[in-house]
Amino acid sequence: FEAPSRQRGVAIPQGISKVKFFEVLNELRYEIGEEWVELNDKELKGGWYMEHPNTHDMMNILDAEELVASAVVYPGDVEDVQKIVGWANTWRIPLFPISMGRNFGYGGAAPRVRGSVTVDLGKRMNKILSIDPDDYTCLVEPGVSYYALYEELKKRGYDHMWIDTPDLGGGSVLGNALDRGVGYTPYGDHWSVHSGLEVVLPTGEVLRTGMGALPGSNTWQTFPYGFGPYSDGIFSQSNFGIVTKMGMALMPNPGGYESFMYTFPKEEDLAPLMEIIRPLRISNILENVAQLRHCLQTIAVRGQPRSKYFSGRGPIPEEIIHEEMKKTPLGDCTWVYYGMSYGPPHIRKYKLDVVHQEFLKIPGARRIDPSTLPADEYFWSRDKIAAGIPDLEELLWVNWMPNGSHIAFSPIAPIRGIDATKLYSLARKRHDEAGIDLMPAFCVGLREMHLIVEIVFDSSDISMRRKADRCLRDMIDDAAKLGYGEYRTHLVLMDQVAGTYNWNGNALMRFNERLKDALDPNGILAPGRCGIWPERYRGRGWEI
Ligand code: FAD
Incomplete structure (x- = not known):
């Protein structure tokens, strides 16, 4: 890929001056650590699938400078994610979480709103937290790729278990499932074989879904539903939370x-x-x-x-x-x-x-x-x-x-x-x-x-x-x-596609918007993702 040069300068988030943004970015540096906050003021680099930029979509369909991050932050743990969310609420700065940002064909690592701060979870939060050889399950952080999970199974000698991979193995097991991606074994519907999420809400609280809500439970990765409404669905293809852990079923080796x-x-x-x-x-x-x-x-x-x-x-x-x-x-x-x-x-x-x-x-x-x-x-x-x-x-x-x-x-x-x-x-x-x-x-x-x-x-x-x-x-x-x-x-087609799911006077989108406004009152998390705009943005010309 050729690297397009920049005409428009740093993409400052709307609603804040350049000087103020630089100032509050320093606050974030203080909270998370200087080396984990990067201003996106360099040329927009090209790359290839395995060495891709995390600030924009190298496969841009709009002008290269349209969907560009202002900065990137690299949280090291859940507490860092909470701090970032708190900071964004204070200054009303849009965040865009990615796990590994290899969502090519669907926007790559780009944010939907120009000037968002990209939360690159995968760089530091990349641990395989558990692999259970009896239950055939695993628990992963956002930065665990299919390659990493596959190699870990091999390293531990767990030949009785398989993973399922999409066409390309460099993606995030968690990020792909959240976008409801597919692979090609009988476990190819990734969302359907996940079990349990840990989520940082846009207001900073952390919750665990399914059996993970019961302290001491040992069935978080084996029974996806828990008790009460099944809430996992609202965290996939949405902008209602930042997922920090996900459980997943592993397939038994079929014996040939x-x-x-x-x-x-x-x-x-x-x-x-x-x-x-x-x-x-x-x-x-x-x-x-x-x-x-x-x-x-x-x-x-x-x-x-x-x-x-x-x-x-x-x-x-x-x-x-x-x-x-x-x-x-x-x-x-x-x-x-x-x-x-x-x-x-x-x-x-x-x-x-x-x-x-x-x-x-x-x-x-x-x-x-x-x-x-x-x-x-x-x-x-x-x-x-x-x-x-x-x-x-x-x-x-x-x-x-x-x-x-x-x-x-x-x-x-x-x-x-x-x-x-x-x-x-x-x-x-x-x-x-x-x-x-x-x-x-x-x-x-x-x-x-x-x-x-x-x-x-x-x-x-x-x-x-x-x-x-x-x-x-x-x-x-x-x-x-x-x-x-x-x-x-x-990303650029999300408004149009969401608009086609409009049965009964857009009842589904009105429901999503009500959830969005309740969970994210300041509208800081991935505004516009999947066509869901927070109140602060709605009807103000953001939709394309
Ligand atoms: P990410 O880019 O990290 O995540 C995807 C999106 O989910 C993000 O943009 C973000 O909005 C959201 N998200 C991610 N993490 C979080 C989080 N922790 N909290 C909240 N929201 C989050 N895809 C397939 O599914 N199947 C295929 O077979 C396939 N084949 C491909 C073939 C080619 C040649 C190419 C170029 C792409 C293909 N893709 C395919 C698309 C893409 O590469 C994969 O889906 C890839 O796994 C997505 O990137 P990622 O895993 O890094 O996810």
Whole structure:
């Protein structure tokens, strides 16, 4: 990434003068320690996934200086977090908490409000507090990455337990779950397998959810609900608290595993294929959050730039895609299904035989024999991820464009042919209008699927950024008209997406706003995140 230089100077939070801000920053230094408070007055650095800036989104879709932090603070413990919150309340300064800030495609480390102070929890609060080999659970702080948790299990010789990792292993186990991210083993719905949170509220009190509220309980990580209202949900995809600890279930080692891959020749195979996948997935014959990808993503993940294949205007032509596919070990196709079967060989065989019989009902479907694939084929990266082994190979498709950046359209739909077709058609139409290459992947959960359409763009190209933004906004509106909503979105699209969940006169948002105003009366915590604006900001032109 190229590092954009700064025209607008330090991003001072609104409502406070520059001089006063510098003065109160010194108060924070006094509270937390001089070396743990950094003014963001340097060039906006670029980087890559593992060495990313924590002050802004290096994959910016808006102007690079728009969503930028004024300063970063690094708390060392829960008491530090409370002090930071107290300081922010005194001076009405917006805070933006991140665990590791690798939320690429959804805003990276950037705050929603320019000039917020980023609370980078991961740098110092990065301990694995417990791993229980009998209960198959762990308790982690915000800075524990999938790599760190995986390596700790290996170090302790706990081969009977697996972690679940998203496509990239450098993210935070806690941060990803809070944003309701996904991985690719049967434990891939991260939020659903967490158990227990510790939260610093915007007013500074600390609470523990579920069984953690009962002093001396030894079931915090095994029974998520405790007694009374189940409050965990309000701390995910929200701005109601800073989470300082999270419990998580670990998966039992299934005693063997085997990845498989099928290809399907035609675009129109999508609908009948979904009808085949749904009953197999719901009955757990297809056991993991599997992926049905468009073959263009298979080409892009080889890591070569688009210009190697096509330098004309508009989306890359179908003929070129198919010519390129013919050169790959997969051969020509339109859809690629990546799946994994778990358990000892005889159990796998039973399931794999059913899958084979069902998938071959699509004319031209082919099973690709993994033994024919070279060691550097992307299939082997999916094989690792579906076995809970962190990896980074997925990053390669981001090279499709120079200054490769991406932003996602991620609607939820039932696992049905008709829904897959509607979403695919609207994405195709809007991509064609914008002249953008369409790279859809259907991630099949248990009774729903997330369609993930990644738009890869050059963040230094203003016109490309605008086209990507337009395309996304059109797709969100089109999808909402058909009854589909996003499961997660980028910072700049949060108002729009939240606005689509508007049943009964925006009843849900009014509820969220009431919670926000009660829990965060000064509106200091991540204003605008997920479209939730505190009273002090509402209706004053912050929404985009
Ligand atoms: P953070 O950035 O730390 O947290 C995410 C957000 O949660 C923050 O912005 C913040 O608003 C909130 N938050 C974080 N910590 C706290 C806290 N302690 N208290 C309160 N709020 C908090 N994601 C997936 O889920 N699955 C994938 O398969 C996947 N594939 C990807 C592939 C590529 C090529 C790329 C570039 C990205 C992919 N991502 C994927 C997106 C992203 O990289 C991961 O979700 C990543 O785990 C998120 O970053 P993080 O874990 O550092 O979380």
